[in-house]
Amino acid sequence: MIPIQLTFHGAAGTVTGSCYRLDIGDRHVLVDCGMFQGDKTIKQLNYQPWPFDPRRIAAVLVTHAHIDHSGLLPKLVKAGYAGPIYATPGTSDLLQFMLPDSGSIQEMEVERLNRRNQRRGGGIVQPIYTEQDAQDCLRLLAARDFGSWFDVTGGLRARFWNAGHILGAASIELEVETGGARPLRLLFSGDIGPEHKALQQEAMAPSDLDIVVMESTYGGRPRPKLDDSQRRAVLAEEVTAALAAGGNLVIPAFAVERTQELLADLTRLIADGTIKRVPIFVDSPLATRITSVFAKYLHQENGIKAGAARPFDGGNLRFTRTVQESMQIEQVTGGAIIIAASGMCEAGRIRHHLKNNLWRSNATILLIGYQAPGTLGALLEKGERVVRIQGDEVAVRAHIRKLEIYSGHADHDELLDWLTNRLPIHGSLMLTHGEPDAIGALHASIALWRERAPQVIVPKLDETYSLAKAQPRLMKMTQQSRRLDRYAETEAISGHDWHNDYARLMLQVQHQLRTAKSDLDRRRLLKKMQRILGRGAGTD
Known part of the structure; x- marks a missing residue:
């Protein structure tokens, strides 16, 4: 029998950095190659060396274009990977814009960071990859249609299924020849879309599988089930209240799918007179380019659906492309809707x-x-009254509102429905792409199935499982194969690391100094802190 192993290099106990390595004897294949997002501890993994040799990877299969599933592809190619990158046509078209944009953002942010480091006497940081690296990566894209089997490497074939998440998003079915009577059948869910999504059809996938690797982002979190008209009514209520307050309505939205969903619904609401006709600024060159891709796939099979024939057109829509156009929006202090990336404000x-x-x-x-x-989006959602943006302290006086009706992910009940339709699962269900509480809630619900419940495994970062006879067995990890020590891993998964504590402490110190009654009180506070720091360093 050919040894088969599966390693979880990302999206294990967290929701970003999706990357799974399937080893079939001496052949190695990646499913996804995503960037880590969140606090600084988890993002630091993007800069670390690969935990495998990229030159030995035979092929990469990408579930969809979101950067947390595709964003390290240029780094992989830069490190020597030269094989095909398989994706659906929609995903391939989106990546033509998204990966170069990611490289450009990294170059700009590193340039800004290096200017600060030089002023502070710090070292120079290199971007993970550049815009040119991303352009070089695109030549390896190999588009494959939904529903058609294709050969990946010797003894392995794959098929894409519409996951209903964003344009081109897929669940990936794999069949591995093991030398036995039947192949090993695996399914990687990718990100599963919800029912009644604004632009996407509902998710599809096969059943009767051996191993299912399933996302669990919204485990334990059901949402109201709204049809298209109900969803637009909820949005209209929020927009009307925001404009009545007299200021701008600012919507952080991902350039892919979320922006287009909002535009389709806002255009419809303005056309039928439900909300006022106000300027809508789409301040994202990437979102502007992505919207043209969506228009290409409008009303196509496995493309996007929309309630209007031209959902992305309107005289009040203003797509900005240049920095100067973006800066002009700052002069608008009320009565406008501003949509800009990124969706998590990062x-x-x-x-x-x-x-x-x-x-x-x-x-x-x-x-x-x-x-x-x-x-930053999570801090605002939590109710922080002061935040730091690009090194500046900003008071939060605006109304902070939250809508989950545009979520691209299936909620708890929809995840269970999706999983029910995959049964029977002869081997194991492996829960990934979720925070510990979400995974735990989903696991608990699955356990209630009793006789129908498959074995459930919750992998950790960089863990490897042998898939012999479709019964995963955890392999022993060496210290060298562990990229985060256990304390750092716990911090990263919790989403609150020492960087967050440091930022909060600095804000508290600034507040205490600013509100102190006298300079004498300020000096006393500083000396007290110096004594504490001195004891911590063992010098007092």
Whole structure:
């Protein structure tokens, strides 16, 4: 029998960095190659060396274009990978824009960081990859249609199924020849879309499998089930209230899918007179380019659906492309809708709009969908009254609102429905792409199935499982194969690391110094802190 092993290099106990390595004898294949997002401890993994040799990978299969599933492909190619990158046509088209944009963002952010480091006497940081590295990676893309088997490498074939998540998103079915009577059948769910999504059809996938690797992002979190008209009514209520307050409505939204969903619904609401006709700024060059890709797939089979023939057109829509056009939006202090990336407020032009609007009591910030722990979006959702943006302290006086009706992920009940339709699972179900509480809630519900419940495994980062006879067995890890020590891994998974504590402490110190009654009180506070730090260093 050919030895088969599966290693979880990302999305294990967390929701980003999706990357699974399937070893079939001496052949190695990756499913996804995503970037880690969230707090600084988890993001630092993006800069570390690969835990495998990229030159020995035979092929990569990508579930979809979101950066947490595709964002390290240029790094992989830069390190010597030269094989095919299989994806659906929709995903391939999106990656043509998304990966170069990711490289450009990294170059700009590293340039800004290096300027600060030089002023502080720190070292120079290199970007994970550049825009040119991303362009070089694109030549390896190999598009494959939904529903058709194709050969990946010797003894392995694959088929894409529509996952209903974003344009081109797929679940990936694999059949591995083992030398036995039947092949080993695996399914990687990718990100599973919900029912009644604005632009996507509902998810599909096969049943009667041996191993299922399943996302669990919204485990334990059911959402109201809304049809298209009900969803638009909820959005209209939020928009009307925000505009009535007199300020701007700022919506952090992913450039892919979320922006297009919002535009389709806002265009419809304005056309039928439900909300006022106000300027809608889409301040994201990437979102502008991505919208053209969506228009290409409008009403196609396995493309996107929409309630209007031209959902992305309208005289009040203003797509900005240049920095100058973006800066002009700052002069608008009320009565506009501003949509900008990123959806978790971690990068891009949204941070400038937040700096310009968060301190205004008549402004509204509408969070759409999931906010990963440790991100600025999560801090706003939690109710922080002061945040740091690009090194500046910003008071939060704006109304912070949250809508999950545009989530791209299936909720708890929809995940269970999806899983029910995959039964029987002869081997094991492996829960990934979720925080510990979400995975635990989903696991508990599955356990209630009793006789129908498959064996459930919750992998940790960099763990390897032997898949002999479709019964996964955890292999022993060496210290060298573990990229995070146990304490750092716990911090990273919790979404609250020492960087978050440091930022909060600095804000508290600044507040205490600013509100102290006298300079004498300020000096006493500083000396007290110096004594504490001295004891901690063993010098007092």
